[in-house]
Every structure is written in structure tokens, then in C-alpha cells.
Amino acid sequence: MAKIYKMSPHLADLIAAGEVVERPASVVKELVENSIDAGAQSVTVEIRRGGMSFIRVTDDGCGMSPEDAELAFLRHASSKLTDERGLEAIRTLGFRGEALAAIASVSNVTLVTRERGAESGVAVVLEGGEPHPAEPVGCSEGTVITVQDLFFNTPARLKFMKKDSSEGAAVTAAVVKAALSHPEVSVRYIKDDKEELHTPGDGVVSSAIYSIFGAQFFKSLLPAECEGEGVSVTGFVSAPAAAKGNRSSQYFFVNGRCIKSQMLTTAVEQAFKSSLFTGRFPACFIYIILKPSDVDVNVHPAKTEIKFLSESQVFSAVKNAAAAALAAEGMGSAELTSESTLKAAPKSDFWKTQDAETFRKASAPPPPRMRVREDATPYNAAPAPKPREPAPAPVYEEPRPSLFPEEKKVPEREAPAPQAPKIEEKPAAPADYKIIGEAFGCYIICQKGDELVFIDKHAAHERMLFDALRARESSVMPQTLLEPPAVELGAQDTALLLEHLPELAASGVEVEDFGGGALIVRTLPSGVAAGEVEAFLGELAEAIRQGRKPGSLGAADEVLATVACKAAIKAGKPSDPRELVPVAKAVMSGEVRYCPHGRPVSVVLPKSRLDKGIKRT
Ligand code: ADP
Ligand code: MG
Numbered sequence: 001m002a003k004i005y006k007m008s009p010h011l012a013d014l015i016a017a018g019e020v021v022e023r024p025a026s027v028v029k030e031l032v033e034n035s036i037d038a039g040a041q042s043v044t045v046e047i048r049r050g051g052m053s054f055i056r057v058t059d060d061g062c063g064m065s066p067e068d069a070e071l072a073f074l075r076h077a078s079s080k081l082t083d084e085r086g087l088e089a090i091r092t093l094g095f096r097g098e099a100l101a102a103i104a105s106v107s108n109v110t111l112v113t114r115e116r117g118a119e120s121g122v123a124v125v126l127e128g129g130e131p132h133p134a135e136p137v138g139c140s141e142g143t144v145i146t147v148q149d150l151f152f153n154t155p156a157r158l159k160f161m162k163k164d165s166s167e168g169a170a171v172t173a174a175v176v177k178a179a180l181s182h183p184e185v186s187v188r189y190i191k192d193d194k195e196e197l198h199t200p201g202d203g204v205v206s207s208a209i210y211s212i213f214g215a216q217f218f219k220s221l222l223p224a225e226c227e228g229e230g231v232s233v234t235g236f237v238s239a240p241a242a243a244k245g246n247r248s249s250q251y252f253f254v255n256g257r258c259i260k261s262q263m264l265t266t267a268v269e270q271a272f273k274s275s276l277f278t279g280r281f282p283a284c285f286i287y288i289i290l291k292p293s294d295v296d297v298n299v300h301p302a303k304t305e306i307k308f309l310s311e312s313q314v315f316s317a318v319k320n321a322a323a324a325a326l327a328a329e330g331m332g333s334a335e336l337t338s339e340s341t342l343k344a345a346p347k348s349d350f351w352k353t354q355d356a357e358t359f360r361k362a363s364a365p366p367p368p369r370m371r372v373r374e375d376a377t378p379y380n381a382a383p384a385p386k387p388r389e390p391a392p393a394p395v396y397e398e399p400r401p402s403l404f405p406e407e408k409k410v411p412e413r414e415a416p417a418p419q420a421p422k423i424e425e426k427p428a429a430p431a432d433y434k435i436i437g438e439a440f441g442c443y444i445i446c447q448k449g450d451e452l453v454f455i456d457k458h459a460a461h462e463r464m465l466f467d468a469l470r471a472r473e474s475s476v477m478p479q480t481l482l483e484p485p486a487v488e489l490g491a492q493d494t495a496l497l498l499e500h501l502p503e504l505a506a507s508g509v510e511v512e513d514f515g516g517g518a519l520i521v522r523t524l525p526s527g528v529a530a531g532e533v534e535a536f537l538g539e540l541a542e543a544i545r546q547g548r549k550p551g552s553l554g555a556a557d558e559v560l561a562t563v564a565c566k567a568a569i570k571a572g573k574p575s576d577p578r579e580l581v582p583v584a585k586a587v588m589s590g591e592v593r594y595c596p597h598g599r600p601v602s603v604v605l606p607k608s609r610l611d612k613g614i615k616r617t
Pocket of ligand 2: 030033034093094095097099100
């Protein structure tokens, strides 16, 4: 064993930076959270080159004194926690005192800040964490932090960075989460000199959702509410018809913090259980308010995962809120959890305008054993706008550019009728098997020698199409759309698809950037109906994501597999017997044995098994 040395603070910072500062999006998240903690009413985020070369966050918060401006970059320097009692009931987004130190250690940072009421401000410049002497400057009240050349001194980390467009998309996602977490703060986001997002900051959740995602999406939302002992749930779930091809539109907020939670995802999806097909996921914006001491936010360095003191209470409240939303629309099974303490909240006073200060007071630790009261919820009062009706008018005298502007909607008109892929009807060559029929609308039954073979018609056909696409002898004819629709997919999925245009084109999908997180769709493979375009593109983005994981087929093949799956004969209803002939042939000849993902497409039942079962022998 080598001798033990105590690490230099700089090395310790670099290591800590690995946990807190993973990519530009994490820098933006930390800086925006600091601005919100500082009581800002408006925060502007600017990035260039996906945030790799330039990030600037400007706020009108409380600012820092010259002394604090220098202290802020020391490790474990925080104004938010002074003793361990505070750790039990954290009210601020930050508290670990390591973000600024970590960010500064892996970039070049400039801080310009002026405390409220101070005569002038101060500028601090740090290079790779090394501070230059602070200098007085004239500036407005508040704080501007500029982060340049991220990871310039950590080449190992730099290598892990994705393309600028992917990093940029992750930043966008971080800004969207921050803006949704704090609708009382007006968040403006400028990416490569273009304004991508600007929330009104009026404290109304629905205003924030509307301004970020646009009217079309907003209209598909149902208000979801439930109030229980010590827990209050408000927010929205999407109507089942507007479900998505992946989970990227599921947002959960606990006491103003956007978090990931498998438990909460399950709660919402259980409520949708009977209303959605497999592979479709509800969108949701679920705001949970708990006593700060009922959650532990200190279980993850970036604080994106938390622990609930009472998981089952929170689970039931969220599930009930979602189920009640569906029930109110006459959808879903609406089997509410029968816990007596829970009730779907009355359509009351949840959505009031609130300023930042009131919000912060509201999320202060309530007195012991207190029920979460209406006035303790962050965005309470004005009646919940009913999303199916026109969006709340007063906020949008002049509609702001949104990531998903409504004008870019998919036309209602039917796209050219998607045709079922043609399977040629060649008479089967003298075969050594015969097709007995089809069972359950799913399995082709063939008899060959002493065996029955059950063929999954969808999986087998999917494989045939996949192979044909791969060999560029496409039997999935692309349909050219006469009026190419623009589809709002969201910044992340859009960026991902734009990065993979050649792979998409190989599958008969031609799209173009329309700006603002939307795509123009020029051609689509057959089998995709007009109403499915958005979901289909979402599935392609998901396929690409899958394709990047080890053990997958790779992005190009995952896209082909998705297209093949769409175009293949569907299981669940009986097919024209003539359609099944070539599929049976491909399998019985041994040409097709596994689906694109490696699952077998057939099982064999030997006659001897039947005989044995019937005790014939
Ligand atoms: P933490 O947020 O966990 O306290 P940080 O390293 O993120 O730790 O920030 C250190 C300290 O710097 C904060 O506690 C706060 O006092 C100060 N600070 C950081 N950003 C701002 C800002 N935008 N406005 C005012 N003060 C800030
Ligand atoms: Mg912080």
C-alpha cells in the first residue's frame, strides 16, 4: 500500500465536482437554484455551444456582499445551513455549500454581484478555482455568474461530453424543470442567442406549463388534486389520448424541487392502468407539498432523488389525484385508494398567484403535527383553470415564443392513408408443412412432420421487415406527406432526432428542424397513422436512446426495429389467411427465427407431448 496523504483542497474539489457537476446542465441547475434561493423574481439563463463554452445566469435576487462573494467559492461555504438542526427541515434548494466550489474548480468563472441596497457591486474572477483579487464594479442589484470553458482542466470528463446539441438539450430540460418547479419566478432562457423560453413568473403552475409547452399540449391536461394528512398533491395529468411514447413528460415536484422517483411514476401509471396500452405513458406535472421534515433531500449529491418518511401516504395521494382526474373526465377505473385520510381535494383554491417571498414562507416548516393547509400550498387560491377550456387569458396578452408553439400543430386532416405493408401472395411452393390456422389473432399454427409450430405472426413479420430495411430492399414504403405537419416534440427529443437524420432516412422517416423544439415531417413509413405521428417520433427518439445503451442493437438498428414493428401485421386480430402465408414460409424455412431483439418467434409442440398428455401411449 502506498502511504496515505491528505488531499489538497483543490483535488478534493475536483473529485466533488465529479458528483455535482456532471455536464453543463448540472451547472445550470445549481446556478438557477442559487438564484431562486436568493429570492430572485426573474432569472435569465444564456448558453452557447450546449453550455460547453459559455453559461451565464443573471438574477435579481439578494446579491452578495464583497466578503461573501469571495467566500461563496470555498468548499462547504453556505449561507443556508448553520447547524445540524437545519438539516432536518431544509427549506432552500441548496444547502451543501459545494456547488460554486465544484463549478469553479473545473471552469473559468466570473461573478458580478451587488447586494440589495449596496452602493456598488463587486467582481470576482476565478480560473480553474484560483481566485483573482475581487474588484469593485458598477452593476445592478443581484448576481451574474458566467461559466466558461467547462472541464478545460479535466480532459477525462471532457471526453464524456456528448455533442453540443445533446448537452444543449439537457440544459433545456434543466431550465424547464426549474421553471416548472418555481412558477413564481420568471425564467428566461436564451440558447445560442435565440430566446427559447420565457415564463411569466406569476406563480400559476398552468401559466408556466402553457408558456413552455404551448396551447395544444396544455389543452390535453386534466387537473389532478388530492389532499391527505400531511400531504397535498396538485397538478395535471394528460388525458389518455394524449399519452406519450416515453416518460420524458413526467414531472414530479416535492416542496419546489423537481425530483425523479420510480415510486411516483408507478403511482401515476397505476391510475392509468386500464386506460393506456403498454408502451404509452401519461404526461404529468405533480406538485407534492409535505412538511420539510417529512422528506430527506440529502440522499443524492445533485438532490434529484429524495426519501419520503411515509412512502405509502405519498403514493396513495398521488395515485388518487391522478385517478380522480381521470374519473372527473369519465375515464380510467378511478379505483381510489381506500385510505380514509385521503380525499380528492375539492376544486378549490389551489392556483393562486404568489410572489417568491410568500412561496418561501409557505414552504417553511409548519408547526408540528399540522395538516397541510390550503394556505400552506405554494400556488394556492384562484380557481383551477380547466385545461380543456381556453388557457388562462390574462397572462398572455402577447404570446411568448414557446418551445412548442401552438401554430406548429399537426393538421387534423388525415395524412395519406397509411397502407398496410403488402405481403406478396405467392402460392406456397410445395412445402413440407401446412398451415392449420391462426389462434388468438396472434399465432399461426403450422403442422410439419410430427410437430405443431406456433408462430408469433407479428414478431416474425417484424423481423422480415427489419431484415429488408437493413438490406435496403425496403418493403416499408415511405409515404410522402402532401402537407408536411410540424410536430412539437420537445427540445430533447427533437435534438436527438436531428442528430440521427441519416438513420431515420434509411427507415423512410424524413424530418427537418422547424425551430423551437418542433420538426417538419416530410415522409413516414407506412403503418403510421396521422394521429400517431407525434407518438411515433417519440418512440424513435426513445429507440435512439435505447440504442446507445450497451447490449442494444445500436441507434440505427433500433430505429429500423421501431419502424419494422410499426409496419408489421398487428397481433390481436385475425389476419387475412393470405397475409400469413409468406410469414409462415419465412419461419418454417428457417430464414426467420428471432425477432430483431432476439426473442424466438416460434415454439414447437411435438405430437408426442400431446399423446403423453392424453395418455395415448
Ligand atoms: P449552497 O447553495 O449549497 O449554499 P453554493 O456553493 O451553491 O452552496 O453557494 C454558496 C453560497 O453562495 C450560498 O449559500 C449563497 O450564500 C451564495 N450564493 C450563491 N449564488 C448566489 C446568488 N445567485 N445570489 C446570492 N447569493 C448566492
Ligand atoms: Mg447552491
